[in-house]
Amino acid sequence: MNSEFVEIPSLMPVPDIFSCKRVLAIQAHYDDTDIAVGGLIAQLVKNGAEVFYVTVTDDLAGVTDLTLSKETAASRLRNEAEKAAQILGVLGIYYLNYPDAGDWSVYQARRDLITVVRQFQPDGVIALDPWLNTEAHADHYKSGFAAVEAAILADVLGVEGTDLQIPQEFHAKQKQEIKAVGLFNSSHANVFVDIDQVLETKLAAVSQYVSQFSDESMAGMLQALPKRSQYFAGIGHASNKLSKDVTYAECLKVLSTDALHAAR
Ligand SMILES: [Zn+2]
Numbered sequence: 026m027n028s029e030f031v032e033i034p035s036l037m038p039v040p041d042i043f044s045c046k047r048v049l050a051i052q053a054h055y056d057d058t059d060i061a062v063g064g065l066i067a068q069l070v071k072n073g074a075e076v077f078y079v080t081v082t083d084d085l086a087g088v089t090d091l092t093l094s095k096e097t098a099a100s101r102l103r104n105e106a107e108k109a110a111q112i113l114g115v116l117g118i119y120y121l122n123y124p125d126a127g128d129w130s131v132y133q134a135r136r137d138l139i140t141v142v143r144q145f146q147p148d149g150v151i152a153l154d155p156w157l158n159t160e161a162h163a164d165h166y167k168s169g170f171a172a173v174e175a176a177i178l179a180d181v182l183g184v185e186g187t188d189l190q191i192p193q194e195f196h197a198k199q200k201q202e203i204k205a206v207g208l209f210n211s212s213h214a215n216v217f218v219d220i221d222q223v224l225e226t227k228l229a230a231v232s233q234y235v236s237q238f239s240d241e242s243m244a245g246m247l248q249a250l251p252k253r254s255q256y257f258a259g260i261g262h263a264s265n266k267l268s269k270d271v272t273y274a275e276c277l278k279v280l281s282t283d284a285l286h287a288a289r
Contacts, residue, residue: 037284039215040205042277043069045149047201048076051138051175053168054125055084055106055118056234057153060250061209062275063113063227064220065151070114071223074149077195078110078118079141081134081168086125087237101236109230117194131167133187138175140186146197150176154208154278169208176206177282206285207277214276217261220254224273 052058088098106118121137123129155169178184228247254273261267261274
């Protein structure tokens, strides 16, 4: 008897992330989204979507210049993130300021994110895949988990948020449903995004993040990202999920909120 496990495909339809017009990208660190899916973000903005970011940690652990005061380091990080956001067309960044690589509570972050989602009213959420099967950085899987749980619980009014004072610029004019949740850094991608037209924009955004990379490692990353995008495009071609004439791609796992709660 063959005792190997069989992967059961999901019956839930894959929503179109590009149908989303108000997207909240939730990340652990200031550069996570742009490095993984900055091309997707640029493409969403080109398609007319409003995109905002929430960065869960204060990101201070990764600053390479240890002589900087916390205040100076924090202001440089924000400055770099704002320049990258401007390049991609991201409208704003909200910081939860949990300690980078520290002992913070996923439950508390989830409560904060529920408040953010309730006020921001996104129709699309982008987050780190908390189920990446080799992720060792707790900030990544905790942020991802807090994000997906906030996405499914924000409209359950019996679940408490927090009393965060979210700036007015983040507030929505109308209530909407989350149509798609896109998880990046995923082991199980189901969507491949053509980034041929926005690769240079993505690289320009990523190159702003100088506080956390030496010149050498930044140069290495800017060389590696196009190669990684070609590799993803190859997987997209082989799985018939991407047109063969696309050279550079990003990939993510896109689900409906229904698919994130027991349903398959
Ligand atoms: Zn990170």
